[in-house]
Amino acid sequence: MATTKRHDVKDLSLAPEGVRRIMWADRQMPVLTAIRERFEHEQPLEGRRISACLHVTTETANLMRTLKAGGADVVLCASNPLSTQDDVAAALVNDFDIPVFAIKGEDNDTYYSHIEAAVDHRPQLTMDDGADVISVLHSARREQLGDIIAGMEETTTGVIRLKAMEADGALAFPVIAVNEARTKHLFDNRYGTGQSTLDGIIRATNVLLAGKRFVVAGYGWVGRGVALRARGLGAHVIVTEVDPMRALEALMDGYEVMPMAEAAPIGDIFCTATGDKHVLAREHLAVMKDGSIVCNTGHFNVEIDIPALQELSVETREARNFVEEFKMPDGRRIFLLADGRLVNISAAEGHPAIVMDMSFANQALATEYAVQNASSLEAKVYPVPTEIDEEIARLKLETMGVAIDALSEEQARYLASWDEGT
Numbered sequence: 242m243a244t245t246k247r248h249d250v251k252d253l254s255l256a257p258e259g260v261r262r263i264m265w266a267d268r269q270m271p272v273l274t275a276i277r278e279r280f281e282h283e284q285p286l287e288g289r290r291i292s293a294c295l296h297v298t299t300e301t302a303n304l305m306r307t308l309k310a311g312g313a314d315v316v317l318c319a320s321n322p323l324s325t326q327d328d329v330a331a332a333l334v335n336d337f338d339i340p341v342f343a344i345k346g347e348d349n350d351t352y353y354s355h356i357e358a359a360v361d362h363r364p365q366l367t368m369d370d371g372a373d374v375i376s377v378l379h380s381a382r383r384e385q386l387g388d389i390i391a392g393m394e395e396t397t398t399g400v401i402r403l404k405a406m407e408a409d410g411a412l413a414f415p416v417i418a419v420n421e422a423r424t425k426h427l428f429d430n431r432y433g434t435g436q437s438t439l440d441g442i443i444r445a446t447n448v449l450l451a452g453k454r455f456v457v458a459g460y461g462w463v464g465r466g467v468a469l470r471a472r473g474l475g476a477h478v479i480v481t482e483v484d485p486m487r488a489l490e491a492l493m494d495g496y497e498v499m500p501m502a503e504a505a506p507i508g509d510i511f512c513t514a515t516g517d518k519h520v521l522a523r524e525h526l527a528v529m530k531d532g533s534i535v536c537n538t539g540h541f542n543v544e545i546d547i548p549a550l551q552e553l554s555v556e557t558r559e560a561r562n563f564v565e566e567f568k569m570p571d572g573r574r575i576f577l578l579a580d581g582r583l584v585n586i587s588a589a590e591g592h593p594a595i596v597m598d599m600s601f602a603n604q605a606l607a608t609e610y611a612v613q614n615a616s617s618l619e620a621k622v623y624p625v626p627t628e629i630d631e632e633i634a635r636l637k638l639e640t641m642g643v644a645i646d647a648l649s650e651e652q653a654r655y656l657a658s659w660d661e662g663t
């Protein structure tokens with residue numbers, strides 16, 4: 242099946258604003274820029290067809306430009322119906338000649354038809370944020386599986402799904418788990434999501450964080466960042482967890498830790514960051530205080546039981562952009578942000594470019610690595626090679642003007658020995 246439409250974006254006249262913002266982000270992405278310059282010269286992706294399914298943001302635009310500079314024939318669709326920046330989509334089509342299938346606020350059918358359109362490109366490489374393209378290829382498009390050299394996966398939830406596929410023997414081609422690179426999750430998941438999640442909550446509500454009880458569900462990389470930044474704005478942070486190690490870490494980092502059943506009636510703002518389902522369940526929603534704000538920054542919009550919230554309420558209305566009010570029979574109101582989707586990318590702009598520089602440097606270099614090593618990779622989930630990860634950290638420090646010490650020969654010998662005592 243061939244793609245009949247070259248693109249599907251909201252409005253091409255938005256392109257000039259998209260270009261301005263893409264170039265603004267580009268200034269904060271020096272590592273990716275250096276890769277793009279090398280790619281232009283070396284053409285490591287020459288003639289390779291890539292279907293990317295990522296949040297359509299300014300930073301993603303710069304990744305697409307980099308892949309294209311490397312010789313790839315790339316198309317892009319959205320990895321979330323609410324995260325598309327329409328001006329960026331327009332600019333990619335209009336000014337960079339990259340087909341995009343994405344419209345902010347698209348319904349579910351359009352969302353999936355856009356993924357289909359990206360798969361119609363007959364990719365040899367896939368790039369996912371949540372494994373949607375890989376899912377379609379393994380279900381409705383199995384006849385295309387043989388074309389694929391490898392896939393790249395951006396986020397924790399996608400990697401968990403792909404590892405489950407590998408364990409079941411269902412994965413048909415190699416995938417590189419970009420999320421597992423330290424230059425990705427230590428910075429993007431923690432500092433990027435930490436800052437942009439608070440940005441999304443504040444832009445949507447203009448709430449004052451100081452003095453509020455802010456409940457973070459999940460103390461993984463994302464939860465740690467959200468808790469840190471909420472505390473920085475003066476909130477009293479409560480963490481809920483299911484993992485004793487992570488709960489202990491949260492406690493010793495100075496947060497209050499308790500089950501959600503205890504947090505639900507006392508919290509003011511709730512933010513889920515688990516990658517799990519119904520973390521804010523009916524019984525929690527039923528006992529929340531009047532005015533409670535609930536939102537999610539985990540990958541899928543299943544962390545809050547929205548159907549239960551709808552059933553519990555007698556009336557709903559849009560209170561502000563990205564804020565839906567649910568009125569309970571006793572008059573209490575609960576405010577749901579961004580339909581329970583990633584609040585940082587729906588109600589704000591997602592991670593700052595300086596962080597995405599490292600995540601997308603990993604994407605670009607992992608793609609090059611997959612092409613170069615295609616013959617030796619099996620249908621497994623692979624980490625990003627350590628050399629790539631460390632090179633990105635080195636380059637990032639260099640572009641930030643930060644120098645570090647190097648081991649002397651004596652120190653290197655000492656650290657590698659077992660016979661030199663105190």
Ligand SMILES: NC(=O)c1ccc[n+]([C@@H]2O[C@H](COP(=O)([O-])OP(=O)(O)OC[C@H]3O[C@@H](n4cnc5c(N)ncnc54)[C@H](O)[C@@H]3O)[C@@H](O)[C@H]2O)c1
Pocket residue numbers: 396397398399426429430434458459460461462463464481482483484487514515516517520538539540541583584585586
């Ligand atoms: N918003 C963004 O831009 C963004 C960025 C990166 C990752 N993500 C997504 O955020 C989610 C979390 O990612 P991460 O890297 O922090 O993962 P992680 O695995 O490091 O952390 C998840 C934590 O949630 C805990 N958890 C699971 N079920 C729970 C429950 N019922 N109650 C309380 N805690 C529970 C786990 O024990 C774990 O500590 C994933 O879905 C990931 O894809 C979003």
